[in-house]
Amino acid sequence: MGIERYRNPKYxxxxxxxxxxxxxxxxxxxxxxxxxxxxxxxDELAKRAEQIRIVQEAAE
Known part of the structure; x- marks a missing residue:
C-alpha cells in the first residue's frame, strides 16, 4: 500500500x-x-488529498 494510502482522502x-x-x-x-x-x-488532510487528486486528474 505504501505512500498511496496517504494520498487517499478516504483514509x-x-x-x-x-x-x-x-x-x-x-x-x-x-x-x-x-x-x-x-x-x-x-479532515483537513482529507480535503488536501482530495485537492491533490483533482489537480492530478486534471493534469492527465
Whole structure:
C-alpha cells in the first residue's frame, strides 16, 4: 500500500471518524478536545488529498 494510502482522502476521513469515536468515549474534557482537534486535522488532510487528486486528474 505504501505512500498511496496517504494520498487517499478516504483514509484520512476514516482516521477522523476513529478519533471522533474516541473523543465521544473519553472521560476527561481536555482529552475529548484534544481528540476532536486531531479529528479536525485529519479532515483537513482529507480535503488536501482530495485537492491533490483533482489537480492530478486534471493534469492527465
Amino acid at each position: 484520512w476521513r476514516m482516521r477522523a471518524k476513529e478519533f471522533r469515536a474516541k473523543a465521544d468515549n473519553a472521560e476527561h474534557q481536555q482529552t475529548k478536545q484534544t481528540l476532536r482537534n486531531a479529528a479536525k486535522s485529519y
